Amino acid sequence: xxxxxxxxxxxxxxxxxxxxxxxxxxxxxxxxxxxxxxxxxxxxxxxxxxxxxxxxxxxxxxxx
Numbered sequence: 001x002x003x004x005x006x007x008x009x010x011x012x013x014x015x016x017x018x019x020x021x022x023x024x025x026x027x028x029x030x031x032x033x034x035x036x037x038x039x040x041x042x043x044x045x046x047x048x049x050x051x052x053x054x055x056x057x058x059x060x061x062x063x064x
Contacts, residue, residue, distance in 0.1 A: 002042065002043070002044055003042070003043045003044075003049045004041070004043075005040070005041045005052070005053060005056065005064070006039050006040060006041075006063070006064040007039055007041045007056055007061045007062070007063055008039055008061065008063075008064070009060065010034070010036045010061060015061070016034045016036060019056055019059060019061065022055040022056050022058065022059045023041075023052055023056065026052055026055045027047040027052075029045070029046075030043055030045035030052075031043070031044040
């Protein structure tokens with residue numbers, strides 16, 4: 001299932017890796033595409049939107 005999140009606070013490649021690792025901590029098969037400039041994170045995963053969003057938020061990013 002495709003999930004799209006607006007994620008505020010990503011400023012560098014390290015942030016992108018942190019978000020990707022957080023998502024893959026919930027679903028290790030998840031495919032993550034990040035557009036940092038647009039604050040957009042697209043996730044193709046079988047996990048719930050709530051679980052994925054919570055994992056990103058736990059890394060310290062604001063998720064909408």
